[in-house]
Amino acid sequence: MSDFRVPLADALDPLVLALDVGSTASRGGLYDAAGRPVLQHRHKVPHQFTTATDGTSTIDPDQVVAEVEEIVTALARPELTGRIAGVALDTFASSLVGVGPDGRALTPCFTYADSRCAAQVVALRAELDEREVQQRTGTRLHSSYLAARFRWLRETAPSTFAAVERWMSLGEYVHLRLLGTTAVGTSTAAWTGLLDRRTGAWDPGMLEVGGVGAEQLSEIRTPDRPLEAESRWPALRGARWFPVITDGLASNLGIGADDPSTVAVAAATSGAMRVLVSEVPDVLPPGLWCYRVDATRSLLGGALNDVGRAATWLEENVRLDGTDLGRVLTAEPDPGTPSVLPYFSGERSTGWAAGARALLAGVSAATTGPMLFRGTMEGVALSYARVAAQLQQVAGRTQRILASGRVTQDLPDWLQVLADALGAPVVPVTIKRSTLHGTALLALDTVAPGVERAPVDVGPTHQPVPARAAYYADRAARYEDLYRAVVAGG
Template identity: 50%
Template sequence: MDTSVVEDTVDAVGPLVLAFDVGSSGTRGGVFDATGTEVPGLRGKSGHAFITGASGTAVIDADEVVAEIAEITDDILAELPAGQSVAGVAIDTFSSSLVGVDAAGAAVTPCFTYADTRCHEQVLDLRRELDEEQVHQRTGTRLHTSYTPARLRWLAQDHPQMFTAATRWLTLGEYVYLHLLGTTAVGSAAASWSGMLDRVAGTWDEEILAAVRITADQLSPVHEPDEPIRPLPGSAAATALARRWPALAEADWYPVIGDGLAANIGADAATPGVVGVSAATSGAMRTIVPTAAGRLPSGLWSYRISTERTLLGGAVSDVGRVSSWAESILRVGGPTADAGGRPDGALLDAVLSAEPGEGTPLMLPFLSGERSTGWATGARAHILDLGAATTADQIYRGAMEATALSLGRIAEQLRTVTGPPARIAVGGGMAKGLPGWLQILADVLGTEVVHVRHKRSTLRGTALLALEHLAPGVQRSRARTGSHYRPDPARADYYAQRKARFEVAYQALIAGPVG
């Protein structure tokens, strides 16, 4: 746990929101005022990790996350000035999670995460049984290991006792609310991330439910973002909550959302024409559009936020993971003694900031399979054009160009729906640590890229969505930004050739043999 003593809340504009961001490496919490500004000192964090295995396992203990949120809440509220209250609680989690519970609300399964790939065979089965194009157009998602349908089919086939022990199926956020409030609901954004929600109607998709052998009453009611949840008046949960956290006794608890939506909102990429890019271990490119029944490009997902708004975009599994792999395997960057053997970021960035060269190998960067745009779950990485004179630095450069090219394929499909973006806002560890990569991204996209430097911007986005309901008339603060990267016209031909060769290699090595 990491908290600090609050020094001054005088300048905070009410009402206050307590926000949580549950990521793959830990849970963070903080208090934000009505302008979307974090209140100094009122923050906390707790680390955790996915339990992973060679079989494709990637799970987490849902009760551990409940305990983390409760402990962080204890510590933050202990520092809140006497008599001050919090008007809202908002949570985002990593997207596409699943936990089965019994009639008493106890977990009878681990919490499965988006990264668990053990249902690969069930993806193929569902693709044979269902019309995937129709599923995609209705739900906004493809049949893939990242989503819930194949995972439920896998549980029914490979773990039938576990499957039948579950009377309800919840996302991680719903599970947290059930155990803190005694009641729960699923936000439309989180429901859409499951791959089982009609993206226009906002109701559970009957064909998908039938295919995975569950019924709608085994799922939670779907709430819009402005439909908060409260413990039932007079219930044991309401009494316990008021006793433990008096400052939250009257708080509205807002439906849990996915971290991708929170990241866009927190980076001020929540208006039409603005595209948000998250670049960390994995990556995503998203924009918010009006909810409508228009045709969805095959490589994109469409996650319903509300009746009015939808998050449109695509995700890739490998961005920072490619850099880490190259640093480890190729030993680029030269280990530095004062950094415990880690590569020198300045040396790595120098490789990326240099002029592109014809000797740079081409890579298909699918170390962890492909999501957008081809959804080839079994895809693997390939490096082409290696020669006797190829250096480790050139391979590294080619690998990082490939991550930008992957995002560029998403951008091309986004443009068919939204037209050219007005601005591309990029945040995440890659943006901070490797600014040279941001220039490559700008050159590949042919659009100016803005580095979002705002710390804990995902947490901020979670608070901002709640504040739309809690404090609609208050002027919001702006996300802090850094350098702007403009595409270099002199490199346009180089990257046009790289894009073309990437597509040829993809069709030959991924689209053909891998389904």
């Protein structure tokens, strides 16, 4: 395998500074014009969401501003003056910050996993034709989107809601604090659930539902339209700052899933399965979203709240006693393995049950910690398979499945479980920080359009084992039975 990274002395100008605000950390790195990470030019600041049993999932937006400021200061060194042509930022999707007239946050940043507006989701589903909303905006009515969150805030914190002058994503707020101006990238706007997926403008009907005006939201910009701003860092003088994009779009681009023939499987704290299509699909299956990402392309797929989060829960709460987890995941399937619906923080695709919680079935006195681990990770794989079935209805059977993310690196043997559950080959992308890489590539399309990009490194393909097909078909049927009985019927 080649070393994808490059020393600064060999880096091709212009350079791009890429920034990523994820669920567990803020990160930054320098990339050269070929899209290669520059050795010894990266920085990371860990963080975590504030969570509670009532569904709270927030982070302090000013803390994130300070993290990004630290990263930029560490990487935009004086000796790089004149070499950095662009600064690009992605964040986790579906974030919300209320900002006052002084440009300061009046609320915490509500993350995609904050499910306290579940009751408002139920109310909206009774008031609106959810199918029609999905076809118009590309999103279902769910706690991770903003219509229900706005209503929840209006009902539970009316004085704060009234005091907010502008509503913005976390990335927009970072730009506002660092640059004094902001705008929202098309993909970030789409992830709010408030964008008309066909016109690329704010949807008047959903704004009315949320009780906000278009003047309270930022200007929408496609990824190739930088902000008109200069920063205080001398090394970034003349560099163009690009509107914030979502980590989902960045992840697809970063692993090479940038056309309709390739599906991306992202497996980090949360997860997703996505394909970038060049046309706006006419009709969407009920379990998927479709986010407009620029003037011509849309990202079609489904998201899972709990992938790495499920693995972490197991490692922290189940007695595994130094078990070789790789052997557990590569072992032949065992019919005695518990069936698990892995909804530790609610469900997004395909059923959009925000209040769903994990379900463990088939647990007996003979069930061991490793068996529970295997069952949970099978459940995660089957959650992806449910998304894949609906993707195929729109995009057809794609030629390639690329997988990336922390879980694919920490638990590489899980990819065999995924291949068996999907009944399709899975190719791991082995570069690190693929989301950062994608964010850099999108900026390079504008600042270095004529430079050939370096291909990413991939590992050996995981082929599905035909003899396991019947086992996973049975597991999928059990999953659906449990889902209908407990989640859909609850």
